Amino acid sequence: MEVTEGAVTVEVPEQEGEGKTDAVFFNPVQELNRDLTVAVLDAYREREERAETYLDAMTATGIRGARAAAQGWDVTCADVDPEAVELAESNLARNDLDGRVLERDVNALLWDEYVDVVDIDPFGSPMPFADAAFANTRDLVCITATDTAPLCGAHFDSGVRSYSAVPRNTDFHAEMGLRILLGALARTAGRFDVGVDPIFTHATSHYVRTYLDCTHKASAANRSVQDAQGYLYHCEDCLYRESSRGLVADPPEACPRCESNRISAAGPLWLDAYVDREFTASVRERVTDDMGTAENARELCTTLERELDEPSHYDQHRLCKQWGVGAPAMDAFLDAVRDAGHDASPAHYGGTTFKTTASIDAMRDAASDLGP
Ligand SMILES: C[S@@+](CC[C@H](N)C(=O)[O-])C[C@H]1O[C@@H](n2cnc3c(N)ncnc32)[C@H](O)[C@@H]1O
Numbered sequence: 051m052e053v054t055e056g057a058v059t060v061e062v063p064e065q066e067g068e069g070k071t072d073a074v075f076f077n078p079v080q081e082l083n084r085d086l087t088v089a090v091l092d093a094y095r096e097r098e099e100r101a102e103t104y105l106d107a108m109t110a111t112g113i114r115g116a117r118a119a120a121q122g123w124d125v126t127c128a129d130v131d132p133e134a135v136e137l138a139e140s141n142l143a144r145n146d147l148d149g150r151v152l153e154r155d156v157n158a159l160l161w162d163e164y165v166d167v168v169d170i171d172p173f174g175s176p177m178p179f180a181d182a183a184f185a186n187t188r189d190l191v192c193i194t195a196t197d198t199a200p201l202c203g204a205h206f207d208s209g210v211r212s213y214s215a216v217p218r219n220t221d222f223h224a225e226m227g228l229r230i231l232l233g234a235l236a237r238t239a240g241r242f243d244v245g246v247d248p249i250f251t252h253a254t255s256h257y258v259r260t261y262l263d264c265t266h267k268a269s270a271a272n273r274s275v276q277d278a279q280g281y282l283y284h285c286e287d288c289l290y291r292e293s294s295r296g297l298v299a300d301p302p303e304a305c306p307r308c309e310s311n312r313i314s315a316a317g318p319l320w321l322d323a324y325v326d327r328e329f330t331a332s333v334r335e336r337v338t339d340d341m342g343t344a345e346n347a348r349e350l351c352t353t354l355e356r357e358l359d360e361p362s363h364y365d366q367h368r369l370c371k372q373w374g375v376g377a378p379a380m381d382a383f384l385d386a387v388r389d390a391g392h393d394a395s396p397a398h399y400g401g402t403t404f405k406t407t408a409s410i411d412a413m414r415d416a417a418s419d420l421g422p
C-alpha cells in the first residue's frame with residue numbers, strides 16, 4: 051500500500067499482525083518519531099551548517115532516508131535485508147530523490163566511512179550498534195530504543211545486561227528508561243573520547259528517542275561520563291525520591307520521610323537535562339503543516355520546552371491515591387503548588403504526569419484545599 055508522510059509517498063508492505071513478520075518493516079505508529087526526525091534534521095542543519103551526510107542505517111522501507119533526501123541531505127540508506135534494500139531503492143526513485151542504498155550491516159558500514167549524522171532505529175536495544183555509531187559519526191547520533199521493559203527495570207536482568215546499569219521499576223518508569231538509556235549511550239561514547247549533549251529526547255508510548263550532539267574531545271567525554279551521571283533513590287513505601295551525582299552511589303540509609311528501609315537505587319544514569327530548550331523551540335518551529343502528526347509534534351515540543359529539569363516526575367493520580375483523596379484538576383493542582391512557592395510543570399510522559407521542586411508533603415499541603 052502507499053503511504054504519504056510529509057513530502058514523500060512510499061510503497062510499504064501490508065504488516066501482518068503484531069509480531070515480527072518476513073515483510074519489510076513499517077510501523078505507522080512511528081510517524082510522530084519520523085516527523086520529529088525531519089524537524090530535528092532541519093533545525094540541526096541551521097545550527098551546524100557543515101552537516102551534509104545522513105545515514106539511515108536501518109532503513110527498512112527507506113522512508114526516513116527519503117524524507118531526509120527531500121530536505122536536501124546527502125543520504126545513504128542501509129539495511130541487512132535485501133528486500134528492504136530493493137524497496138528503499140524503488141521508494142527513492144519514485145520520489146525522484148538521489149541517495150545511495152546499500153545492503154550492509156551498520157556495524158561494518160560505519161567502520162568503513164564517517165558520516166555527519168547517523169540514525170539507528172533497530173528492533174529493541176540500540177546498544178549493539180552504539181560503538182560503531184559514536185566512533186564514526188562527526189556530529190549527531192539519532193537513536194530509538196523500543197526495549198522499554200529492560201530499560202525501566204521491568205525486565206531486570208536484560209536491563210542490567212544491555213545497559214551496564216541497574217534500572218529499577220518505579221512509578222516514573224518511562225523517565226527511568228530514558229535516563230538509563232542516555233547514561234549507557236554517554237558511557238559508550240566516552241570510550242571513543244566523544245562527549246554527548248542530548249539536544250532533543252522524548253519517551254513516547256513504547257519507545258525512547260534521543261538526538262545526541264557529539265563533541266570529539268576527551269574533556270567533553272569526561273563531563274558526560276562522570277559529571278552528568280549519578281543515581282536515583284526511590285522509597286518503595288512513600289514515593290520519596292532523591293539523587294546523587296557521580297559514579298559512586300550514596301544512598302540514604304532509610305527514607306528521610308517515612309523511615310522505611312525499602313529504598314531502591316538505580317544507576318548509573320543520566321542526571322543532566324535531556325533537551326536543549328532553545329533547540330527544542332527551533333524543532334517546534336520546523337514542524338510543518340504537511341506532517342500528519344503536526345499538532346501532536348508541536349504540543350510535545352512545547353511540553354518539553356516547559357518541563358523542569360528535575361530528575362524524576364510524579365503521577366498526580368498515583369499521589370492522590372496514596373493520600374486517599376480524589377484527584378483535583380491538573381491545572382488547579384499545579385497552580386496551588388506554584389502558589390506555595392515551588393516550581394511545577396506538566397511532564398511529557400502523558401496523563402497526569404508532572405515535575406516539581408516541591409516535596410511530597412509540600413505538595414499535599416498545597417493541594418489540601420482543592421477538591422476533586
Ligand atoms: C525497526 S526497522 C527500521 C524502521 C525504519 N527506520 C522506519 O522508520 O520505518 C529495523 C530495520 O533494521 C534492519 N537491521 C537489523 N539489523 C541490522 C544491521 N545490523 N544493520 C543494518 N540493518 C539492520 C532490519 O532489517 C529492519 O529493516
Ligand SMILES: [Zn+2]
Pocket residue numbers: 285286287288289290305306307308309310
Ligand atoms: Zn518513604
